[in-house]
Amino acid sequence: MSWHLTPAQAHEYAxxxxxxxxxxxxxxxxxxxxxxxxxxxxDEAWLARSWADLRDVVDRPRRGPVEFLLSRLGVGxxxxxxxxxxxxxxxxxxLATVVVLAAALxxxxxxxxxxxxxxxxxxxxxxxxxALAYGRGVDPAHALTSVTPLSGQRLLFLRTSAVLVPALxxxxxxxxxxxxxxxxxxxxxxxxxALTLVAGSLVLSRWLPLGAASTVVGTLWxxxxxxxxxxxxxxxxxxxxxxAQAWWAGALIALVCAIAWRVRTA
Amino acid sequence: MSTLSAPVHVRGLTxxxxxxxxxxxxxLDLWPGVTGLLGRNGAGKTTLLRCLATDLEPxxxxxxxxxxxxxxxxxxxxxxxxxxxxxxxxxxYPYFTAFGLLDYMAVLxxxxxxxxxxxxxxxxxxxxxxxxxxHSRIRRLSGGMRQRLGLAAALxxxxxxxLLDEPTIGxxxxxxxxxxxxxxxxxxxxTVVLSTHQIEDVAALCQRVVCLDEGRVVFDGTPGELVxxxxxxxxxxxxxxxxxxxxxxxxDGRYRVLTPTSAPAGPGLEPVExxxxxxxxxxxxxx
Numbered sequence: 001m002s003w004h005l006t007p008a009q010a011h012e013y014a015x016x017x018x019x020x021x022x023x024x025x026x027x028x029x030x031x032x033x034x035x036x037x038x039x040x041x042x043d044e045a046w047l048a049r050s051w052a053d054l055r056d057v058v059d060r061p062r063r064g065p066v067e068f069l070l071s072r073l074g075v076g077x078x079x080x081x082x083x084x085x086x087x088x089x090x091x092x093x094x095l096a097t098v099v100v101l102a103a104a105l106x107x108x109x110x111x112x113x114x115x116x117x118x119x120x121x122x123x124x125x126x127x128x129x130x131a132l133a134y135g136r137g138v139d140p141a142h143a144l145t146s147v148t149p150l151s152g153q154r155l156l157f158l159r160t161s162a163v164l165v166p167a168l169x170x171x172x173x174x175x176x177x178x179x180x181x182x183x184x185x186x187x188x189x190x191x192x193x194a195l196t197l198v199a200g201s202l203v204l205s206r207w208l209p210l211g212a213a214s215t216v217v218g219t220l221w222x223x224x225x226x227x228x229x230x231x232x233x234x235x236x237x238x239x240x241x242x243x244a245q246a247w248w249a250g251a252l253i254a255l256v257c258a259i260a261w262r263v264r265t266a
Numbered sequence: 267m268s269t270l271s272a273p274v275h276v277r278g279l280t281x282x283x284x285x286x287x288x289x290x291x292x293x294l295d296l297w298p299g300v301t302g303l304l305g306r307n308g309a310g311k312t313t314l315l316r317c318l319a320t321d322l323e324p325x326x327x328x329x330x331x332x333x334x335x336x337x338x339x340x341x342x343x344x345x346x347x348x349x350x351x352x353x354x355x356x357x358x359y360p361y362f363t364a365f366g367l368l369d370y371m372a373v374l375x376x377x378x379x380x381x382x383x384x385x386x387x388x389x390x391x392x393x394x395x396x397x398x399x400x401h402s403r404i405r406r407l408s409g410g411m412r413q414r415l416g417l418a419a420a421l422x423x424x425x426x427x428x429l430l431d432e433p434t435i436g437x438x439x440x441x442x443x444x445x446x447x448x449x450x451x452x453x454x455x456x457t458v459v460l461s462t463h464q465i466e467d468v469a470a471l472c473q474r475v476v477c478l479d480e481g482r483v484v485f486d487g488t489p490g491e492l493v494x495x496x497x498x499x500x501x502x503x504x505x506x507x508x509x510x511x512x513x514x515x516x517x518d519g520r521y522r523v524l525t526p527t528s529a530p531a532g533p534g535l536e537p538v539e540x541x542x543x544x545x546x547x548x549x550x551x552x553x
Contacts, residue, residue: 052385056384056385059365059384059388059400060384061365077380078373081370081373082370082373082374085359085362085370140357140358140359140360141356141358141359141367143321143353143357144353144356144357144371144416144419145371145374146321147319147321147346148346148375149343149346149347149374149375149376150373150374150375151346151374152339152342152343153339
């Protein structure tokens with residue numbers, strides 16, 4: 001190429017028909033040669049779009065590990081952002097969950113009847129997480145977010161999912177390490193009660209703040225355990241026995257229907 | 267024009283907290299423009315804004331926002347898409363960046379796909395002068411910057427109804443002037459309600475003033491009408507008029523005296539043109 005572009009070369013370059021070597025030479029040349037730059041057609045709209053695209057790439061906030069993982073799993077970009085942006089208390093809850101489950105495992109392996117600790121706390125762990133996931137008092141930005149179109153039930157259910165997945169995963173992992181866990185099915189005896197308690201708190205949250213609703217449900221669970229222990233006639237573990245699981249399943253189905261009805265009629 | 271078509275239409279609004287009544291039988295119609303909401307602490311301003319923001323359900327009465335009923339969930343979501351709200355002393359997730367927080371709010375406001383959302387976030391940051399702090403964590407921002415960030419969040423999506431609760435707290439004079447420019451521009455097409463103790467902001471911005479006291483509207487009119495009510499009640503005096511009067515010493519050594527009743531000019535009392543702040547003090551002090 002001569003040291004100035006011919007109109008033909010400019011035309012080829014502008015229409016992306018130059019080979020790579022020529023295109024690089026042209027680009028190197030036009031950065032310092034205004035007359036040759038003027039040979040190329042101006043497309044202000046394209047320039048503006050390209051600049052905006054570039055700025056968006058440079059300016060875009062870095063995704064956190066949870067948001068990145070959720071996106072890789074196919075969760076929508078907006079939903080991943082909402083799921084990952086949980087209040088600070090959620091992290092504290094996650095840490096507390098790990099500590100409580102580790103303590104329950106230690107008790108199960110080293111104390112007589114130590115498995116009771118896991119059996120009584122595992123159903124409450126997801127409930128506590130849900131209570132800390134949404135609402136005034138636990139979410140610092142609640143005053144800002146509560147008046148957006150997505151707040152209310154949709155955000156509540158999203159946050160509940162964000163809590164349930166790690167809670168159930170951690171509890172299942174801990175349950176599989178119990179000395180009494182012989183099969184995976186025998187290790188998930190706590191699952192239906194846990195889901196039922198969470199569903200109960202979601203139903204109650206129609207009338208009470210979520211934290212208060214979870215407290216009511218958690219208190220009912222502990223009261224039932226306490227009453228059975230105090231009565232002496234019935235073993236508290238009967239609440240989690242295979243024959244009791246049918247009752248938990250029935251209650252869970254009823255509560256899920258109540259939630260679905262609430263969503264439909266809202 | 268029917269009051270039902272007002273962007274904000276309130277009839278008989280009552281809100282109780284237990285046995286305490288924060289708002290009692292409020293009637294109000296608000297149109298595009300900036301309306302100042304004045305009142306002492308506990309007068310009901312924040313409760314009114316929270317009810318209008320669909321954050322709080324009324325105990326009794328009816329609210330229509332943008333022609334819709336916020337008691338119905340589907341309509342409430344549509345209202346919220348067109349509403350901006352800056353709460354008093356807004357709190358944020360401290361580990362978010364300014365950009366990240368606005369992006370999160372834009373997702374909650376359903377402001378389109380990522381690219382459209384990011385453009386709106388950049389516009390919001392530009393409007394409140396936080397572009398160069400967009401990647402700073404919120405915990406590293408000053409109080410004034412956080413306040414501006416809250417304002418940017420409220421402005422996302424150009425809301426048709428904008429509710430601002432003490433928006434100028436923590437802003438320096440330069441930022442307040444910028445804020446006034448922004449709000450006055452928005453007031454051309456949006457219905458802006460500005461609850462504040464900063465009477466200068468009301469005087470500078472508002473076409474209409476609503477004063478609340480103990481949950482009731484005690485004045486509703488233009489700033490000029492409020493000032494008119496104070497004429498003949500504001501005086502300058504050479505010495506302190508004595509107890510029982512609202513008075514303070516001016517820079518020139520004389521005293522400004524407010525008299526709730528229209529007292530005739532006495533010896534040494536010289537009538538002066540009231541300011542909006544003095545008119546407001548007379549209104550609330552007289553009760």
